[in-house]
Amino acid sequence: MDRNIFISYGHEDYQAAKRLFDDLRHAGLEPWLDRECLWGGQKWEVAVRRAIQESRFFIALLSTRSVTRKGFLHAELREAIKILKEYPDSDTFIIPVRLDKCKLPHEKLWELQRVDMFPNWDDGVKRILKAVGISHQPLTAFVGVQLRQLDAEYFSKAFKRADGKEFLVPGYNKPPLETADYPLFEFLSSSKNVEEVYCVYGDFDIMAVVKAENVSTIGDILGRIREFPNVLNTSTTLSAGQF
Numbered sequence: 001m002d003r004n005i006f007i008s009y010g011h012e013d014y015q016a017a018k019r020l021f022d023d024l025r026h027a028g029l030e031p032w033l034d035r036e037c038l039w040g041g042q043k044w045e046v047a048v049r050r051a052i053q054e055s056r057f058f059i060a061l062l063s064t065r066s067v068t069r070k071g072f073l074h075a076e077l078r079e080a081i082k083i084l085k086e087y088p089d090s091d092t093f094i095i096p097v098r099l100d101k102c103k104l105p106h107e108k109l110w111e112l113q114r115v116d117m118f119p120n121w122d123d124g125v126k127r128i129l130k131a132v133g134i135s136h137q138p139l140t141a142f143v144g145v146q147l148r149q150l151d152a153e154y155f156s157k158a159f160k161r162a163d164g165k166e167f168l169v170p171g172y173n174k175p176p177l178e179t180a181d182y183p184l185f186e187f188l189s190s191s192k193n194v195e196e197v198y199c200v201y202g203d204f205d206i207m208a209v210v211k212a213e214n215v216s217t218i219g220d221i222l223g224r225i226r227e228f229p230n231v232l233n234t235s236t237t238l239s240a241g242q243f
Contacts, residue, residue, distance in 0.1 A: 002056035003029040005132065007077040010066025016099050017061055023125050026215040027134065028238040054081050057092065057132050058198040074105065081108050095131050122214040140211050140237060141218045144204035145225060146233040147181055184228045193221060204235065
């Protein structure tokens with residue numbers, strides 16, 4: 001499945017665009033948002049046009065404020081409508097997404113089923129995921145948490161070699177945690193959305209299996225994890241059952 005999604009928005013709606021960007025990224029997609037994806041020194045007009053052309057889906061994020069003003073949203077939308085003509089009628093490319101009860105600014109959008117992010121944001125995210133080919137199922141996130149830098153001494157405590165084979169050292173199944181790590185481990189162990197949590201050796205020190213009905217809940221848990229002062233890095237792989 002092609003996961004590239006361009007998010008077009010008016011600058012008045014940046015906070016909503018960033019929230020949607022984060023939700024789609026947590027769902028395992030690859031959204032494109034100018035403030036997150038443009039590099040310093042890039043010719044932004046060229047970069048934006050290329051990003052639209054290379055994306056499999058184009059989200060037009062619309063609100064009463066943005067549709068009544070001239071700006072980049074309308075220019076990007078015109079570019080997307082040109083590309084839409086190349087798609088068969090049965091394929092989805094442009095997804096009109098409303099933040100409020102605004103009028104769709106182009107007659108071509110009137111032909112397309114819109115997604116409303118109100119009154120419930122998470123319901124809107126579910127409909128967008130369905131539109132791009134992710135059927136709604138309880139989401140499972142596999143979360144790795146790094147608590148310390150890896151070095152030779154670290155691995156020597158975890159593995160030993162004998163006869164060319166690798167064996168776990170005695171006590172491997174005991175939590176290899178330091179005192180400062182226990183608050184995080186206890187938080188994960190007590191969270192209703194965390195089904196499993198393990199202490200491990202390797203790239204990560206803690207692995208957790210998180211299940212939730214929506215990406216926002218998973219995002220909230222990841223945010224809580226990153227608030228712990230001893231967390232160096234996290235990695236998340238998300239599955240909705242069809243990957």
